[in-house]
Amino acid sequence: MADQFRVGDALVTRILELRWTDTDPAILYPDLDSAALRDHGSLLSPGSYNPATGRLEQGTHSWLVRHAGLTILIDTATGNGKSLPAAPKLHNLQTPYLQHLKDAGVAPEQVDLVLISHVHADHVGWNTHLHDGAWVPTFRNARHIYSAIEARYAASCDGQTPAPDLPPAALGPPDHKPLARVYRDSMLPVLEAGLGQAITVDGSEVAEGLSFHPTPGHSIDHASIRLRSRGEEAWFMGDVMHHPLQVYRPDLRSVYCEFIVPAERSRRWMLEQAAASGSLCFSSHFAETAAGYVRRRDGGFAWQFASPIAGTNR
Ligand SMILES: [Zn+2]
Numbered sequence: 001m002a003d004q005f006r007v008g009d010a011l012v013t014r015i016l017e018l019r020w021t022d023t024d025p026a027i028l029y030p031d032l033d034s035a036a037l038r039d040h041g042s043l044l045s046p047g048s049y050n051p052a053t054g055r056l057e058q059g060t061h062s063w064l065v066r067h068a069g070l071t072i073l074i075d076t077a078t079g080n081g082k083s084l085p086a087a088p089k090l091h092n093l094q095t096p097y098l099q100h101l102k103d104a105g106v107a108p109e110q111v112d113l114v115l116i117s118h119v120h121a122d123h124v125g126w127n128t129h130l131h132d133g134a135w136v137p138t139f140r141n142a143r144h145i146y147s148a149i150e151a152r153y154a155a156s157c158d159g160q161t162p163a164p165d166l167p168p169a170a171l172g173p174p175d176h177k178p179l180a181r182v183y184r185d186s187m188l189p190v191l192e193a194g195l196g197q198a199i200t201v202d203g204s205e206v207a208e209g210l211s212f213h214p215t216p217g218h219s220i221d222h223a224s225i226r227l228r229s230r231g232e233e234a235w236f237m238g239d240v241m242h243h244p245l246q247v248y249r250p251d252l253r254s255v256y257c258e259f260i261v262p263a264e265r266s267r268r269w270m271l272e273q274a275a276a277s278g279s280l281c282f283s284s285h286f287a288e289t290a291a292g293y294v295r296r297r298d299g300g301f302a303w304q305f306a307s308p309i310a311g312t313n314r
Contacts, residue, residue, distance in 0.1 A: 002104055003289050003308035007280060008229025010067035010209070013104045014290055016059065017077040017097045020089060023056040028242060029252045040248040045305065047288040048244050056243050057287035060090075060122050062097075063236055064104055067229060068208040071106055072113040073139065074225055074236045075284060079125025079186065086179055090122055097126060098138075111139040113207055116146035117238030118219040119154040120256075121179045123284065124186040135189045144190050145206050148198035149221035151191075154183040171216060171259040178219065178258065215240050215270055217263025218256070224270060234280040240270045242285045247271065247294060247303040271301045280306055 005012045026032050041049055048057050065072040077097060078084070084091045098108065116124055127144060128135040157178055190196050201212045201223045212223040218239040225236040240263075241247065242254045250267045257263040274281050274294035282291045292305040 001310060002100060003291070004310045005234075005280060005282075005291055005306065006309055007227055007234040008209075008232040010065055010227060010229045010234075012227075012234070012282065012291075013064040013066075015062040015064050015073075015077075015097065015100050015104060017061050017095050017100075018089070018093070019057070019059040019287060021050065021055060021057045022053075023058050023243070025054070025056050025243075025245070028056065028254055029245070030255050031252060036245065036249050036252065040245060043248060043302065044244055045288065048286065056245070058243060058285045059287055059290070060285065061290060062101075062126070063282050064101065064106060065210075065227065067210075067227070070112045070207060071110050072115060072207065072210070073111050073142070074115045074282075075117055075123040075238070076114060076126035076138075078122045079127070079129065079138075081130050082121065082125050082185060083181060084121050084179055087121060090125075098129075108138050109141050111142040114139055114142045114144040115206065115210065115212075115225055115236075116144065116150075117225060117236065117284070118222040119146060119150040119178070119182060119187060120219060120239070121182045121186070123238070124182060127186045128189045135185050137190050137193050137195055140193070140195070142195060143197050144195050145197045145199055145212075146187075147201045147212070147221040147223055149201075150219060151183070151187060151196075151198055153220045154178065154187060158183040160184060160188065171220065171262050174220075174258045175260050176256065176258045215266035217259045217261070217266045218254070219258050222266070224266075232280075233277055234282060235270065235274060236282045237270055237284070239284055240267050241283065244286055244292075244303040247301050250301070275301055 003014045060077045063074040078090045129138045201214045209228045215224040227234045253260040295302045
């Protein structure tokens, strides 16, 4: 059974896609220094960092949210059969993701809303699946909500119209480009089917208790998604962080961050929000339960994994 959490009246279930145990921290974090794991390795739990191998554990998944009568998916992981040769771990996957969704009691056509934190390969992949050689929407009754800027930038990176949104001056020039084919294979079929809703990321509610908040940097208009229900609050952090090590060392940018200075600013903003509010935080790539709390510690922050109300704790 998949891990489940409660946030007010909402039930949040992790839909697992992939787990791996062999992330080389020096590749994930190009600016890693020897002090990072020496000083903080012992604070990371064995399910996230293996001191014997020196490797980090990570994964990909979606969060299924049932709230106010709606069935909502937050990000859609990588998908099956997506051609991503530049990201070998994600290239041409065949995983039982849809079976995991079914095991959680949801058929693809029952999904009402898909909320997209950012338009990267491992967050929009299951938007589409291959049918008779063409990419078609997987969640054919769902409204897919995403940043208009993210979609236009992804289109431009794929050589598609509409015209690009150039990075705003505040972000500076990109340090890294997103993977190719993501818009064409995973966004365009959804938009062509009339299932897309482009939004401005400004904190407005897109559904009861759910709102997109700007945390740019990892990608051009990356959003963190807030859920409020019956006085409780949670954050779906997208790729503000890729591993709990960054809670202790928010200065470490991932190799996938496109605008590294604003990415760090957004990470610190998220950590402040989470520590001040005590909100439950849902990550996109942490291992273990992938959900937890940010606590204040010695002028910085610490991470504490949350226990699910049900599930296998895997
Ligand atoms: Zn990601």
